[in-house]
Amino acid sequence: MRAVSYAEFGGPEVLHVAEVPVPRPGAGQVRVRVAASVVHPVDLMVRSGRFPAPLPTGLPYTPGWDVAGAVDEIGPGVEGLAVGDRVIGFSPWLQTTAGAHAEHVVLDAAWLTPAPVRAPATEAATLPTNGLAAAQALDLLALPAGSTVLVTGAAGQVGGFVLALARDAGLKATGLAGPGDREFVESLGATFLPREEQPAGPFDAVVDLAVIGSTLLDVVRDGGGYVAASPPLRPEPVRGIRTFALEVLPDGARLARLVSLVDSGDLPLRVAGVHTFADAAAAHTRLAEGGVRGGVVLVP
Structure with missing residues (x-):
């Protein structure tokens, strides 16, 4: 072959x-x-x-x-x-x-x-890979509906899926992205924040796909959550903040739920x-x- x-x-x-x-x-x-x-x-x-x-x-x-x-x-x-x-x-x-x-x-x-x-x-x-990475990031955080989450790199492949899944879960997402990405971020029900601006917070959680790093812990509330883009980038917990790292795993059953959202038009x-x-x-x-x-x- x-x-x-x-x-x-x-x-x-x-x-x-x-x-x-x-x-x-x-x-x-x-x-x-x-x-x-x-x-x-x-x-x-x-x-x-x-x-x-x-x-x-x-x-x-x-x-x-x-x-x-x-x-x-x-x-x-x-x-x-x-x-x-x-x-x-x-x-x-x-x-x-x-x-x-x-x-x-x-x-x-x-x-x-x-x-x-x-x-x-x-x-x-x-x-598959990027959709599951996004789903597993939110699964790690286990946020209840109504929680606030900041997503950096929000217009990238994983970031876009995180925004869509956050909307489906009833979360209030803010997407940090480039100035040309406002329409895309807002189309997924998220608040757009230009990447040149400093996030104000406090947020219940951050998904840091743009690898801004541990400084973002400053905008997470005490006891909140933070997901890093890979295991070496996971910061040590502070103020009771739970810190995690993405290490995407294949999962046909979880992927099936994402497919259902694609077929319903909720996951572009x-x-x-x-x-x-x-x-x-x-x-x-x-x-x-x-x-x-x-x-x-x-x-x-």
Whole structure:
């Protein structure tokens, strides 16, 4: 099968399309024929050789976390899925190095859920990793309806999902974003705050996706909550504030609830551009340029 691959670390130019063996599912797994996937910042970090931790396998790598596609082979012990079912999910790539930027990928069946009815594969592929990151951030905070939450990086992929899910949960969200993002932030029922302004607070919680850091604890009330964008960025608790870090995990059941919100029109999906496998270097370059509003999607 064809897959995006690289055998050395470096710039986008190390990416190429390679012929690799077709994977076979084991017990509890299914193979998905990939219709679309998404490029993430972590893909760029690993490809450049800047990822700070060891990986479970060595080069060459096929990158890619999210997948939208159709089941085309089922391993022993899998129930509830059939060949031909349209599904979405993601591979926890840092643990598996099983990349979705390929014509086929094998995933645990529990990581998958039926794809949205309302969305084409190029849109559906933008949901799993970032949507689950947003959902799990709010799950960690466990805020009751009516609580206030500040979301930094609110116009990014995860930030937009946090705003939409906050609205669905009855939270009062404030989105910190660039001046051109006011319409998007307000369309999700949040109060817009330009990133040049200092948040006033106090807020019941902060989801810090823009990596502003521990100074934001100053705008969280005593006993509130704070979610950092990754484990190394989690600050020590102060004033009874609960601090957490995002470490997104695959979860087909939780993803199914997000799909229902997509199908009801309450969770918008955004695509910044679609590239073929052969154009993967351009996709990496586009994401590295920054300012992307929506998923950078790869298709076979």
